[in-house]
Amino acid sequence: MRFITAGESHGPGLTAVIEGYPALVEVEQEQINRELQRRQKGYGRGGRMKVEKDEVIFISGIRKGRTLGSPITIQIKNRDWANWAAVMSPLADVNGRREKDGETRVRIEADQRLTTVQSEVTAPRPGHADLSGALKYGFSDLRNVLERASARETAVRVGVGAFAKILLARFGVFIGSHVLQIGRVCGGEPRVLSAREQQVVDETLFRCSDPAANQEMKKEVDLAAKQGESLGGIFTVYATGVVPGLGSHVHWDRRLDGLLAQAIISIPGIKGLEFGLGFVGAGMPGSAVHDPIYYTPERGYYRKTNHAGGLEGGMTNGEPLMIKVAMKPIPTLYNGLPTVDLCSGQQVTAAVERSDLTAVPAAAVVAEAMVAWVLADAYLQKFGGDSLPEIHAAWQRYTEMIKWRPENA
Numbered sequence: 001m002r003f004i005t006a007g008e009s010h011g012p013g014l015t016a017v018i019e020g021y022p023a024l025v026e027v028e029q030e031q032i033n034r035e036l037q038r039r040q041k042g043y044g045r046g047g048r049m050k051v052e053k054d055e056v057i058f059i060s061g062i063r064k065g066r067t068l069g070s071p072i073t074i075q076i077k078n079r080d081w082a083n084w085a086a087v088m089s090p091l092a093d094v095n096g097r098r099e100k101d102g103e104t105r106v107r108i109e110a111d112q113r114l115t116t117v118q119s120e121v122t123a124p125r126p127g128h129a130d131l132s133g134a135l136k137y138g139f140s141d142l143r144n145v146l147e148r149a150s151a152r153e154t155a156v157r158v159g160v161g162a163f164a165k166i167l168l169a170r171f172g173v174f175i176g177s178h179v180l181q182i183g184r185v186c187g188g189e190p191r192v193l194s195a196r197e198q199q200v201v202d203e204t205l206f207r208c209s210d211p212a213a214n215q216e217m218k219k220e221v222d223l224a225a226k227q228g229e230s231l232g233g234i235f236t237v238y239a240t241g242v243v244p245g246l247g248s249h250v251h252w253d254r255r256l257d258g259l260l261a262q263a264i265i266s267i268p269g270i271k272g273l274e275f276g277l278g279f280v281g282a283g284m285p286g287s288a289v290h291d292p293i294y295y296t297p298e299r300g301y302y303r304k305t306n307h308a309g310g311l312e313g314g315m316t317n318g319e320p321l322m323i324k325v326a327m328k329p330i331p332t333l334y335n336g337l338p339t340v341d342l343c344s345g346q347q348v349t350a351a352v353e354r355s356d357l358t359a360v361p362a363a364a365v366v367a368e369a370m371v372a373w374v375l376a377d378a379y380l381q382k383f384g385g386d387s388l389p390e391i392h393a394a395w396q397r398y399t400e401m402i403k404w405r406p407e408n409a
């Protein structure tokens with residue numbers, strides 16, 4: 001499977017095309033929308049999330065509630081587009097007159113108040129794609145970079161990930177996440193939550209499993225807001241019910257740990273990740289790190305610990321996937337950092353685009369989508385077929401085969 005996304009942050013909308021998704025999978029818009037809404041929550045989000053209420057539109061690849069095996073196209077409209085039509089118009093000629101770059105200053109209604117938007121941005125924000133993108137493409141207007149580099153794109157990734165989750169659920173795989181740290185405040189342990197616990201956590205301010213920590217995190221964000229600061233944090237993403245043997249020890253580019261790392265690091269703002277014990281394990285003796293192997297006829301092979309985080313030798317080992325992920329503080333600061341104006345060459349203060357103070361709870365939902373995508377693709381590679389029943393049959397054969405019996409030994 002593969003997917004491609006398109007769309008600018010303040011353009012008409014976001015589109016994704018998914019290729020290779022099997023036929024005969026039942027998909028409802030509501031299932032996708034639930035995931036989109038999970039990404040929009042979290043205390044500390046900016047005005048944009050109040051404007052947008054993301055909803056998926058099915059364009060192709062689905063008929064009468066079931067996938068066809070043909071490319072699936074989904075779209076999410078940007079409600080804010082109406083306010084940005086002049087700034088983001090693809091036409092050289094807007095309203096009968098040719099706009100010079102930087103000439104357009106529109107007033108848009110967001111957060112129930114009027115805001116002035118600068119059409120052309122020439123002061124790159126440290127921590128963003130602005131400067132590198134401008135140098136790479138030879139742009140002087142940074143809006144040509146920032147509109148696409150914006151994490152708004154992750155909305156449609158979550159839509160794509162929802163398709164992956166729907167497929168994985170047919171094989172008993174569940175993916176969830178929760179926040180462990182916002183700024184300096186920590187709460188909860190990296191562990192698998194029950195479905196009920198996950199639902200409860202999703203409704204909390206920061207998607208953190210520790211109620212007291214949620215309140216402390218709120219104080220931390222309120223303080224950051226007063227100081228014109230932004231915050232990062234840490235979350236855990238997990239997957240349960242995953243069969244052993246996904247990925248490969250044979251080739252570097254088929255190792256599942258590598259594929260998961262690439263997918264998660266590709267999320268804007270994500271700067272580090274650990275599988276299982278990760279960095280802590282590096283300082284411990286091997287006997288305390290590696291997970292002894294046990295067997296019972298009922299459970300098959302199992303471990304009493306999961307320090308490896310469900311991956312050994314680039315393959316799943318049948319234990320839950322446990323990944324811890326670090327997100328840097330949001331780079332747009334209301335007290336802008338020093339930068340250089342690309343047109344004047346003068347030292348100035350970085351531009352401010354409407355921004356979140358922290359987006360760790362939302363990033364965790366995006367990471368779920370990326371993990372779901374990589375796992376769904378791994379299932380299709382191992383049990384591949386054109387339709388769900390065909391894939392299901394191969395999966396059932398495999399799960400029987402890997403049970404230890406004398407004739408299988």
Ligand SMILES: Cc1cc2nc3c(=O)[nH]c(=O)nc-3n(C[C@H](O)[C@H](O)[C@H](O)COP(=O)(O)O)c2cc1C
Pocket residue numbers: 046127128129149150151154267268269270328330331332354355356357359362363366
């Ligand atoms: C869900 C989500 C929301 C984000 N919201 C913002 C935001 O409002 N303002 C901002 O400056 N950065 C935001 N970011 C982070 C930036 O997009 C990111 O730091 C930037 O594109 C540079 O990429 P890099 O940090 O991966 O180098 C967000 C990231 C995610 C995952």
